[in-house]
Amino acid sequence: MAAELCAAAARLGARPEARRGSRPPIASLDRFHPIGRSTTTRLEVPVENGEGFRAGRGWLASEAWGCRVAEGGGRLAFALSLEAVTSSLTLAVRLVAPHRIGCSVTIGTxxxxxxxxERRAFLCPIEPDASGSVSVCITSSPLPGSALSSCGDRVGIEGFKIRHGEAD
Structure with missing residues (x-):
């Protein structure tokens, strides 16, 4: 077991994306990227499960269905292949409202x-930087007359999808 752990650590450390300050994981166009907890038992957690797209500390513990945004907001970070970068791209983020209260949500602009x-997708225009990287902040707050009483009162994200075209 120790040899397996050392070998996996060496492989992960050798990959450029495992280094601090590197480019975020690549997201595919027209493919849903779930944000929920990984169920893999392998040492290398595949990015396909979406955990790699959650950047920073603005997230609560992931669950099988997705992940709730912590106080102060969360950030999705991903890169697109340069061939996929066009002048108009839309990010669709599938959201899950808290159980007991309504909330206001901001995704990018x-x-x-x-x-x-309520479960609904929010559409947000995105503009990758010159390297194809995108970073989008997601924040929420209770609607007037509502108050947070638990972590379950935060907006959740099931996942996201990127498509060509402008937000409707």
Whole structure:
């Protein structure tokens, strides 16, 4: 077991994306990227499960369905292949509202409201930088007259998808 751990650590350390300050993981166009907890038992956690796209500390513990955004907001970070970068791209983020309260959500430049228990995709225009990297902040707050009482009262994210074209 120790040899397996050492070998995996050496492989992960040798990959450029495992180094601090490197380019975020690549997201595919027109493919849903779930953000939920990985169920893999392998040492190398595949990026396909979406955990690699959650950047920073703005996330609560992931669950099988997705992940809730912590106080102060979370950040999705991903890269696109340079061939996929066009002048108009849209990020669709599938959100899950808290169980007991409605909330206001901001994703990048787009703000909207969710009713209690509502599940809906928010569409946000994105502009990758010159290297194809994208970073989008997601924040939420209770609607007037509502108050947070637990971690379950935070907006959750099931996953995201990127497509060509402008947000509708």
């Amino acid at each position: 787009v703000t909207g409201n969710l009713a209690p228990d």
